[in-house]
Amino acid sequence: MPHFHFHSVRLVKALLACAMLLASYAGAAEKLANVTILATGGTIAGSGASSTTTVGYTAATVGVERLIAAVPELAKVAQVKGEQVFQIASENMSDAYWLTLAKRVNVLLAQPDVDGIVITHGTDTLEETAYFLNLTVKSKKPVVLVGAMRPGTALSADGPINLYNAVLLAASQDAVGKGVLVAMNDQIHGARDVSKTNTSTPDSFKTPELGMLGYIQGNKPYFYHVSTRKHTADTEFDVSKIDTLPQVDIVYGYANVNPVALNALVAAGAKGIIHAGVGDGSLAAKVTPSLTAARKQGVLIVRASRVGQGIVARNGEANDDELDFVAADTLNPQKARILLMLALTRTSDSKQIQRMFYSY
Known part of the structure; x- marks a missing residue:
């Protein structure tokens, strides 16, 4: 009997160990993060005439359920649900779409x-949507934007692996509190500083000066940097009850520039103008009087740069204090426009708006 009892105890222990192991596997499966994919269209949902069509394809033709079905590996990293918010090519992105998207994300x-x-x-316009959400999402939970430079019908389409990496990133605790992220080409970028830098190649998305945040490799995100600027739950912007955004337009600087476009935009009701100046946001003599007149009419003027990198120095190439202008800091013109639109929902005080440009 003692011998039998000894073996019985060992058997019971072995069975318990197996049961615990199975429970742990079941628990791991149950603990997969719940990730919702919101589809808006774009090349990642596009199709071409042939497998070698990588330009001249049709964007926004594939629905979210087909996108998910094309990457069955998603089930290994998250419990995934899909929702088609809208279906557009992103050059048609608008303020109204942004507000719809931000509100849905927050809900x-x-x-x-x-x-x-x-x-x-x-x-x-992925970088613009990412920055808009970076300023308006009211949660520290991960929000990841993803796209593709080649349609899903192309040889070596980049959409499926980009989507897999994005879901992996959104499901990761490491991404919590990092702000809105962009997952492209096995890299992690922050919404504030990333830009599309090439018309067609898969490595288009870069943060050339301030640096990407990390990599995705071996089914794991690796972060090396974080943004020091305020974002998401820590911003002062609330779009929950906003249906329209103030009109803000961009005026481009170039040799022999004239004020015709600027004057037309002001006459059309612009509440703010982003001046994408040459160099350090320089103002041409032909345009300065119109900018000054617009400011006196109450239009907010932000000096940005067309260069793409570097700080636009306040009181550098123009006396911003005297002119009552705002300097864009390192934001490119299209992102400066987004911040100014949101700033104008809070205040028309140029000093407060300058504070925002140094905060976000």
Whole structure:
């Protein structure tokens, strides 16, 4: 009997160990993060005439369920749900679409059964949507934008692996509190500083000066940097009850520039103008009087640069204090426009708006 009892105890222990192991596997499966994919169109949902068509294809033809079905590996990294918010080529992105998207993201992230969100998006304005959400999402849960430079019908299409990496990132605890992220080409970029830098190649998205945040490799995100600027839950912007945004337009600087476009935009009701100046946001003598007159009419003027890198120095190439202008800091013109639009929903005080440009 003692011998039998000894073996019985060992058998029971072995069975318990197996049961615990199975329970741990089941628990791991149950603990997969819940990620919602919000589809908006773009090349990642595009199709071409043949497998070698990488330009001249049709964007926004594939629905979210087909996108998810094309990457069955998603089930290994998250519990995935899909939702088609709209279906557009991203050059048609608008303020109204942004507000719709931001409100939907905030509703979803307020739910306890949503751990992260992936947004599929066309690459043309992806950086702008990312920055808009970086300023308006009211949660520290991960929000990841992803796109593709080649349609899904192309040889070596980049959409499926980009989507897989984006879901992996949105499901990761490492991405919590990092702000809105962009996952492209096995890299992690921050919404504030990333830009599309090439018309057609898969490595288009870069943060050339301030640096990407990390890599995705071996089914794991690796972060090496974070943004020091305020974002998401820590911003002062609330779009929950906003249906329209103030009109803000961009005027481009170039040799022999004239004020015709600027004057037309002001006459059309612009509340703010981003001047994408040459060099350090320099103002041409032909345009300065019109900018000054617009400011006296109450139009906010932000000096940005067309260069693409570097700080636009306040009181550098223009006396911003005297002119009552705002310097864009390192934001490119299209992102400066987004911040100015949101700033104007809070205040028309240029000093407060300058503070925002140094905060976000």
